Amino acid sequence: MQEPLPVALTHEPVLLEECLVALAPQDGGLYLDATVGFGGHSRAILEAAQTQIVALDQDPVALAASAQNLAEFAGRVKFVPVNFADFNPEEVLAADFGGFQGVLADLGVSSLQIDSPERGFSWRFEGPLDMRMGRGETTAADLVNTAPEAELARIFHEYGEERYSRRIARALVEQRRKAPFTTTTQLAEAVAQLIGHRQAIHPATRVFQALRIAVNDELGALTRFLERAPDWLATGGVLAVISFHSLEDRLVKWALRRNPELEILTRKPLLPTEAEQRRNPRSRSAKLRYARKPLRNDHDHAS
Ligand SMILES: C[S@@+](CC[C@H](N)C(=O)[O-])C[C@H]1O[C@@H](n2cnc3c(N)ncnc32)[C@H](O)[C@@H]1O
Incomplete structure (x- = not known):
């Protein structure tokens, strides 16, 4: 059975x-x-x-x-x-x-996909910062840790319609110099600390959506x-x-x-x-x- x-x-x-x-x-x-x-x-x-x-x-x-x-x-x-x-x-x-x-x-x-912590799609669960739906090579961690600041800002702005895209990109680039991001919760907390809980949705929602769209083209x-x-x-x-x-x-x-x-x-x-x-x-x-x-x-x- x-x-x-x-x-x-x-x-x-x-x-x-x-x-x-x-x-x-x-x-x-x-x-x-x-x-x-x-x-x-x-x-x-x-x-x-x-x-x-x-x-x-x-x-x-x-x-x-x-x-x-x-x-x-x-x-x-x-x-x-x-x-x-x-x-x-x-x-x-x-x-x-x-x-x-x-x-x-x-x-x-x-x-x-969203509800599987190991896929890394959601800020709700601790998991690797992955977000690949298919067999692509680039993960969300790769983008967050290596993309130029301007590219991250573009991704957050265009794909997430995130108001604070530049500010978030700058902060992530600063933070990744000290230690690269590896988990969903590290990223979610970094964004939340920066922009605070100003809206009904979790502050990292748009950033996560944007990264997912970029990772999977x-x-x-x-x-x-x-x-x-x-x-x-x-x-x-x-x-x-x-x-x-x-x-x-x-x-x-x-x-x-x-x-x-x-x-x-x-x-x-x-x-x-x-x-x-x-x-x-x-x-x-x-x-x-x-x-x-x-x-x-x-x-x-x-x-
Ligand atoms: C919203 S779900 C589909 C749910 C489905 N209609 C159902 O009733 O169960 C979207 C699915 O499309 C797949 N998907 C998204 N983009 C794709 C693409 N470019 N090529 C193939 N599959 C894709 C995802 O992996 C995911 O499993």
């Missing part, structure tokens, strides 16, 4: 109903879950119809967890350990596979994914993306708008209902946008 899954892993997939409306899973359809995580969205797509899924995650731990979670659908899911920016459908499917009926990306980190990966994913769609196929902060949402919005192959189906992004936000605080900043590669006939009608 399999071990029961830890409670923290059984989290609720964000904007699930809205994703199902967007993707409208059909019997015989082939779907790409570009960020399978714990497999919550994939499970719903597998339950909604007799679908097949290609499930990607750059985190081998997440892939193992979703493989366990989706074990009952064996034969209908192909798990691929890859960064979605580097995915190549022809490597796992026949070259003439005809495209996906739906592609979903639910961006960012999962609670599985999240915006670079998303940009490449958004350039390539429309080519993986079958005609009539839908590309749906859930983002969690304004930098991501802006990239998604413009990539969908700029692509002449896509018809946008969400003029404004869909947000979680109040009930979902109450049930699942992680959903609070989520935004879903989706677009369709029109059927030939739709094009003909339009022209």
Whole structure:
């Protein structure tokens, strides 16, 4: 018998109903879950119809967890350990596979990652200052201990929208000369001491978010994914993306708008209902946008 899954892993997939409306899973359809995580969205797509899924995650731990979670659908899911920016459908499917009926990306980190102290994503737990989701070489400790002060300030400002970015960067550079940072709590305490508890969120929240985005080149990966994913769609196929902060949402919005192959189906992004936000605080900043590669006939009608 399999071990029961830890409670923290059984989290609720964000904007699930809205994703199902967007993707409208059909019997015989082939779907790409570009960020399978714990497999919550994939499970719903597998339950909604007799679908097949290609499930990607750059985190081998997440892939193992979703493989366990989706074990009952064996034969209908192909798990691929890859960064979605580097995915190549022809490597796992026949070259003439005809495209996906739906592609979903639910961006960012999962609670599985955040709640694992040894991954170093959270200021809440003592752990190594790591924050790598995949197989990248640079850790958060590498950045904090070696990046030039101006680069750290840019990261905190751009990716964390941190007001005190320069002041924090200067203080960290001063402190690392005495002793390099190795743990999450050292960094969290250094930031807290410097700027104090002025807001509702922990003072290190923005710095941690910014480092995570930089360590994983999240915006670079998303940009490449958004350039390539429309080519993986079958005609009539839908590309749906859930983002969690304004930098991501802006990239998604413009990539969908700029692509002449896509018809946008969400003029404004869909947000979680109040009930979902109450049930699942992680959903609070989520935004879903989706677009369709029109059927030939739709094009003909339009022209
Ligand atoms: C928010 S979680 C997905 C949760 C999932 N939808 C569910 O219902 O369980 C995001 C997942 O995407 C993965 N991920 C983030 N960026 C990625 C990328 N560039 N390529 C592949 N996987 C990525 C993370 O490792 C994480 O497991």
